[in-house]
Amino acid sequence: MGVAIIAAVIGYLAFSEVGKALVYYLTPTELLAKGEAAFGETVRLGGLVKPGSKHGPDTNLWFTLTDGTTDIQVHTSVAPPALLKEGAGAVVEGRLGVNHGFEATQVVVKHDENYVAPTNGAVPSHVAQPGS
Amino acid sequence: MKTRILGVAALLAVIAAALFGLYGVPADLNQGDAQRIMYPHVASAWLAYLSFGVTALAGIGWLIRRDLRFDAVAVASAEIGVLFTALAIWGGMMWARPVWGVFWQWEDPRLTTTALLLALYVGYLLLRRLSDDPARRATRAAVVGLVAAVDIPIVHFSVIWWRGLHQPPTFLSPDKILHPSAPLPFVLALVGMLGAFTLAWTWLLIRRYQLARAELAREDAVRGGLVRRASAAAARPGVAARPAAAARPGLPASDDGGTPQPKAPAEATQ
Numbered sequence: 001m002g003v004a005i006i007a008a009v010i011g012y013l014a015f016s017e018v019g020k021a022l023v024y025y026l027t028p029t030e031l032l033a034k035g036e037a038a039f040g041e042t043v044r045l046g047g048l049v050k051p052g053s054k055h056g057p058d059t060n061l062w063f064t065l066t067d068g069t070t071d072i073q074v075h076t077s078v079a080p081p082a083l084l085k086e087g088a089g090a091v092v093e094g095r096l097g098v099n100h101g102f103e104a105t106q107v108v109v110k111h112d113e114n115y116v117a118p119t120n121g122a123v124p125s126h127v128a129q130p131g132s
Numbered sequence: 133m134k135t136r137i138l139g140v141a142a143l144l145a146v147i148a149a150a151l152f153g154l155y156g157v158p159a160d161l162n163q164g165d166a167q168r169i170m171y172p173h174v175a176s177a178w179l180a181y182l183s184f185g186v187t188a189l190a191g192i193g194w195l196i197r198r199d200l201r202f203d204a205v206a207v208a209s210a211e212i213g214v215l216f217t218a219l220a221i222w223g224g225m226m227w228a229r230p231v232w233g234v235f236w237q238w239e240d241p242r243l244t245t246t247a248l249l250l251a252l253y254v255g256y257l258l259l260r261r262l263s264d265d266p267a268r269r270a271t272r273a274a275v276v277g278l279v280a281a282v283d284i285p286i287v288h289f290s291v292i293w294w295r296g297l298h299q300p301p302t303f304l305s306p307d308k309i310l311h312p313s314a315p316l317p318f319v320l321a322l323v324g325m326l327g328a329f330t331l332a333w334t335w336l337l338i339r340r341y342q343l344a345r346a347e348l349a350r351e352d353a354v355r356g357g358l359v360r361r362a363s364a365a366a367a368r369p370g371v372a373a374r375p376a377a378a379a380r381p382g383l384p385a386s387d388d389g390g391t392p393q394p395k396a397p398a399e400a401t402q
Contacts, residue, residue, distance in 0.1 A: 010282065010285055010286065023295055024237075024239045024240055024241065024294070024295050024296045024297060025295065025297075044239070046295075081230075081231070081232065081233030082230075083230075083231055084233075088162075091297060106234070107233065108232050108233050108234055108237065109231065109232050109233055110232070110299075111162065111231060111232075111299055112300075112313075113299040113300045113301060113313050114302075114314070115160045115161075115163075115167060115170075115313070115314040115315070115318050116160060116161040116162065116315070117157075117158045117160075117315045118158055118159070118161045
């Protein structure tokens with residue numbers, strides 16, 4: 001009996017609407033799909049930093065977050081984590097402005113579960129690279 | 133004596149695993165040395181699962197067999213589980229700050245459900261203090277321990293079910309047992325740390341179990357003494373009840389409150 005209740009609770013959380021409502025961040029597509037509601041509200045936006053999009057100094061940084069179909073340009077004046085790099089995941093918190101630019105008040109790096117051993121000649125991304 | 137050998141072996145294993153994790157394997161290409169925190173972090177989280185799983189099973193054991201030894205296992209495991217849950221959270225924060233950029237994110241499902249896990253079992257330990265009746269305490273604890281155990285799979289699968297900041301498991305994931313997403317040396321360091329921590333956990337569990345048995349015996353003896361004293365006072369109303377040791381045969385010395393408990397009762401439970 002007890003086991004059945006426990007299994008039911010877990011199943012409910014895993015597959016119900018309640019479970020789906022627990023969203024830590026929105027993708028660019030999901031954010032823009034909210035239409036008018038997307039603007040002005042503080043949300044978290046997550047995606048990959050589009051290669052070639054990152055420019056500016058740390059305190060006035062521009063980059064584009066993409067989910068593959070939709071891009072949103074992000075601007076931030078808070079210093080991002082050292083591991084923020086093009087092609088890697090990031091979650092930003094802030095607001096979408098009327099010009100479709102996202103003003104982030106917090107930038108968090110989301111890494112995946114894959115780890116790589118360094119090889120000869122490879123430059124670790126946590127080491128500052130010239131020009132980045 | 134055997135327990136002591138296990139303790140020394142566990143200590144040496146943890147030292148060896150720590151040295152291997154620090155110096156024997158390279159650090160992750162992207163994260164650098166911070167990634168080495170993964171080894172004790174994952175091992176602590178694993179022991180949190182194991183501890184609370186054992187607490188739940190011991191609770192079932194008590195409910196079925198009504199043997200207080202099950203309850204002693206339950207409290208021992210829960211207390212150690214709280215320790216390792218706190219370690220997992222602390223180590224995770226130390227890892228998160230340099231890599232994610234923040235110590236903590238409340239809305240992340242993994243972090244939030246783990247914080248809940250800690251709160252649940254701190255509550256479990258507090259609940260155990262609410263009753264001085266061992267059987268009632270064991271029953272309440274068993275029920276709460278079982279209900280709280282629901283959070284264990286939720287914590288583990290939170291990174292798969294819900295979108296969050298925390299990365300999915302590298303290793304203890306259903307589809308990755310044979311194909312972990314890390315190079316072999318990393319996996320070895322992790323397996324070594326898991327083994328060493330589990331050895332240490334076993335030692336802690338045995339020690340804490342012995343202590344729980346000694347506590348039960350002491351509680352029993354105190355209750356017996358109080359009953360005897362009360363009945364003696366009732367039989368001879370003119371004589372003030374004196375807590376003379378002679379009136380309570382068979383009590384351990386510590387029940388007189390002064391001298392520290394010698395090791396004998398704890399060893400005797402083995």
